[in-house]
Amino acid sequence: MAGRILVVDGVPTNRITMKVRLASACHEVATAASGQDALRMARLIHPRIVLIGANLPDMDGPALCAALRALPQGAETPVLVQARGEDRVAALSAGASGLIEPNDADLTLLARIRGLMRHEPGAETGALEAPVPGLAEAAAGFAHDDRPRAVFVADSPATALGWRHALQGRVGFAIAIAEPERALAEAASGRVADLYLIAADVQQPGDGLRLLSELRSRPHSRDAAFVVALRPERAEMAPVALDLGAGDVLAWSLASPGTAPEAAMRLEAQLARKREADRRRHETRRNMRWAMTDPLTGLHNRRYALPRLAELAAEAQEAGRDFAVMLLDIDRFKQVNDVYGHPAGDAVLGEVATRLASALPADALLARIGGEEFLAALPDCPARSARRVAEALRQAVMAEPVCLPPGCDSAALGVTVSVGVAVGQAGPGCGWPAEPETLLACADRALLNAKSSGRNRIVVAPQMAHA
Structure with missing residues (x-):
């Protein structure tokens, strides 16, 4: 069914006729014979649209419209009112979404209902066409x-x-x-x-x-x-x-x-x-922006990053270009929290995120995917270039101490990162990983090797180092 519509009319034949007209268009229809009955039904079924006829025994259309608007969620329910004379303006003043005529053709009535359903709350959510990464709004015109x-x-x-x-x-x-x-x-x-x-x-x-x-x-x-x-x-x-x-x-x-x-x-x-x-x-x-953003660092979060990683990997494979994935982990971050407190840890995370973002190319993906773990993905990036970028990231993080907030035992703290790199290679016989998860797993193993071999270093996944 396309959605439940509440038809309110004091004349039984009018209710039946309208129900038949709407049901023929696959709408689910409920009916009410009076204003009070309509208010009771509206509380029970939360209709998507209310159609008010001109023959109610206990109140007129404008009064019922105003009463519907006063209900919880009533302000968002489209209401069409059949009214005559001065009642037409009164209905609009009471909050009617539109007016209907007794002799409206089926095509006109159904088109009006379709239009209201297109614009009801939530109907436009799936129509957002701005690119997901920026969610950019069109610039407002000058007035x-x-x-x-x-x-x-x-x-x-x-x-x-x-x-x-x-x-x-x-x-x-x-x-x-x-x-x-x-x-x-x-x-x-x-x-x-x-x-x-x-x-x-x-x-x-x-x-x-x-x-x-x-x-x-x-x-x-x-x-x-x-x-x-x-x-x-x-x-x-x-x-x-x-x-x-x-x-x-x-x-x-x-x-x-x-x-x-x-x-x-x-x-x-x-x-x-x-x-x-x-x-x-x-x-x-x-x-949507909040759902995709890490509130502490302002970077994309895991929920956004993993689907986007899959998209970038697919684009790279289709274009026949190398694609680099890096996992970066702040060294000994637990000690920062344990020794200097969580405000210091938050300051370190925020500053590291800023330094990573400033050192990465503009087309790279950067996200915080764990407590102190970051993901970077770089399209059109072969292994040698990936190592150079990873080194730039490592140097950017360790370039100078991170200032800690007041109240910490130290004013600043030196920070380093370990980096694991995996590169999907283009070209025949290069062994492109079938799934982005494979690249992530290779980068994760390389990161573990970097941590276990002394930290503050870069390891490129061995099976891809020849690229």
């Missing part, structure tokens, strides 16, 4: 004031100006007007709007939807909020717009005195959803 920025794209400047004139006193965002080419050019340069209101037909039928699709596919603008304006005779395009990524569809007459207040609130609702999606996305990125 001329502190308010959110909207761009209106219509069939003519006069239409867009009319929309802006009717809405700008009712919304809290700045409004700019642009032609499609300019909107795309600004998005490509990083000057992205928070919200795009796009006419479905700009110069030719459907070209506004093509603009929507283009903006949704660009890395800088894909996370903006999108709303499409449709002429009455083009109402059949609503499900297409929603499936292309529009969060809402407004009538072309959105600037008229009777519809402008509702249009303003629906645009503000889309901005609010965008802000919440941004917050969740940033939180997800932060949590």
Whole structure:
């Protein structure tokens, strides 16, 4: 099942009809006949979406929407409300995610539900496309004031100006007007709007939807909020717009005195959803970064390093290039903790990490994978180069004493490392290890030999020393 939807309506035939419509699209549906029944069901089943009809016996749609929002986790549940007249604005004020019409076609209703499910909490987690090592966010575009920025794209400047004139006193965002080419050019340069209101037909039928699709596919603008304006005779395009990524569809007459207040609130609702999606996305990125980072040294941790090592090894083997793996261990580190205390040990770990990072090439992987053990992996690095890099690391660590924190018995402490090196060799007949674990095991044996033969030295795995 695609997800449980709670349908609330006081008329039994309406509940049954809606349940059939949604079940045909493989949605699991629960129903409630009153507002109080809906609140009880929401506490029990935690629905993914709530649809509120206009025939409740005990409260109206806006009141139920507000009550749902007050429930634990209710603020995150998408709520669609069927409302008429002044209740439409009241529903939006109460926190409705959108409005539905009694005569909405199945395609439109289901497209609206798909759109809400795409943007529910957690739905965007798997869509993070920034490279894992840096988790870089796209640079924010320059804006001329502190308010959110909207761009209106219509069939003519006069239409867009009319929309802006009717809405700008009712919304809290700045409004700019642009032609499609300019909107795309600004998005490509990083000057992205928070919200795009796009006419479905700009110069030719459907070209506004093509603009929507283009903006949704660009890395800088894909996370903006999108709303499409449709002429009455083009109402059949609503499900297409929603499936292309529009969060809402407004009538072309959105600037008229009777519809402008509702249009303003629906645009503000889309901005609010965008802000919440941004917050969740940033939180997800932060949590991923924390999950992959050693909090003491700031280096990658074992959870990140081992899968990344496998990727680097596979890339090296595919490219036919040598690949070096090093394990480094701080000599007599237990004595540092025992004699000078754990704050001194932490200071040593942090400083060693800094020195290793500064001495490694930019394309190398560096991680703390154990208490005092570090992993370095270097692509395109034959054995002779690997030994030179290992020597540079050893010298960097021992170059000068590490300053210890106040309260320790000594102000500074000399530190050394032992290094075990293994190199996967490219070329026919060179015996490339089948798995990165083999390289790690070879480096680990070399490290043990370095420790047992006096410490503060480098040992290259014997079976690979001829490279």
